[in-house]
Amino acid sequence: MSTWSNALNFEHLPVASSDALPALSLVDLSDWSLVTLVGEDKKSYLQGQVTCDVVTLDPALSTLGAHCDAKGKMRTIFRIFHHQQGYALLQRKSIMATQLPELKKYAVFSKVDIEQGQDILLGLCGENAQAVIDQCFAGSDEVRPFDGGTAVKVDDQRWLIAVAPAQAEAVANQLATDAKLATSSLWDLYDIKAALPRIEAATELEFVPQAMNLQAVGGISFKKGCYVGQETVARAKYRGTNKRAMYIAQGDTAQCPQAGDALERSVGENWRKGGTIIAGYQFSDNQAIALVVLPNDLDEDTQFRLSTQPDNLWTTQALPYSLEDE
Template sequence: MTENALPSGALRLTDWGLIRARGADAAHFLHGQLTQDIEHLAPGQARLAGYCSPKGRLLASFIVWRRGPEEILLACSADVLPATLKRLSMFVLRAKCKLDDASAEWALYGLAGAAAAAWLGARAPAAAWQLNTQEDADLLRLPDAQGVPRWLLAQPGAAAAPALPALAPEAWRWLEVHSGVARIVAPTVEQFVPQMVNLELVGGVNFQKGCYPGQEVVARSQYRGTLKRRAMVFDSEVAAQPGQEVFHSDDPGQPAGLVANAGQLAEGRASALVEVKLAALGGGSWHLGAADGPTLRPGALPYPLPTEAA
């Protein structure tokens, strides 16, 4: 891939993991724990979901889909999986639901670009969050990023890797940033209420479903106008790291934001999805890591923010 080319190829997502929920009560149990409606999750469809603390702060974020009537898979960051699985398991109690780490059995791949589209052919779901489930693999369409189509492929760990050009991990993360879909990783656990990283804007929060941990805080943020922070895309010549603080020139004495996700397409072409104070938007300059740190240039999200939050 040349410096100016957009990413195209495949990458084994070793920084992702997979939780499996099985049993007659699996969907009902997860429905009561996550921000998403899991009970009505249909075959052929995937959804985003968050898992919150009682204070409404995100402990993990998931891509969720069904493998069968009593089997649901949840893809998340590998570095938050053990703690998340342990916490979820504490609340199963008498429900007919067994949770386990299926990461060793399944390999997750990120596929992107024209090469992936050609290789997938008719197997490729056309619209975001559509799922093609086969006996030996699951393929779901992710939101495009910078015009680049993306897919998530889950297949048995022993299966051959996709016959595609290698995609650099940082290039895939750059696409993640530009999709505007935040992924909770270890440095950002309990840092964000879902709306702070736009989770409800990308379909990750269902406000009509029943209760779940932190639901009152999430609902209050939505309906009482208390939300003061949102996630924005920023570009830079220097690579950022999740959990890194961001500063604004108008108030250099304290952080004005926190990096949620970051990636780099090529040397000097880095981007980050940053949770920022809405009050700081509209003027001044943004800096990474310190008030005199590298400059961050505001970019564009692939979807509009609500006008009352703009």
């Protein structure tokens, strides 16, 4: 049950691995959160902190990016967009308590206010999502400000809506017409199918950006100036120091794989740790799909299994984008 509205009941939407996804779903994204930045120095401050190019970000567009530590290990992956006279970074709520203080650490020297946003976050998904967005929010851009919030295009079948609590119920009721109501597990499924990376508390400070394919989804600028962790990120590109990548894996499961779970790989007749689960989704027919970071030089026919479920074999699936450098 959503905590901000008694009028709508968001429930887990059972989906079998062979099912088509609903034509329209409204998703409660209560396990996501925003970081907001406002103030005169917001652009220059953020430019020196993150992997994406904030200076050239068109107000009509959003982009992925990461905030790293000095060693180039990611504290978070976010989607950044212009929002309410500043910027908003959409990221997992589980890392907020540790990542936000690090992002604010040097803000005392700049004219910028960095806070956890109070916006209600909703997702609109499905083949009919674009038509509903066009009816509800004026404009043709991929980022559309409206009274009380911002609508942001994620992909061809998904939009994020960030709206102030005072307007949230009215906006949600408008979007919910003809839509199935779902918890954020449905958003997880879309993210996994699109192979969009994320950082949870269980995977914070574990990986460099290229280990989660951030360069392949437009989340790293190799032309901008210095930022925290840049040397490591640059070495991973120009010297080939990164030996891992993120893949989609699927297999039988008795329970949904969780971020941080270990996926073992077959080595002859033996099993060794192969990788780490980033996000998982369990279908209603005991199949599961997950994002997993693995060595990037494995044979295509390598088999995998969850360390906690050794009897169920997993295989990797094709990514929806290329990992080859341009």
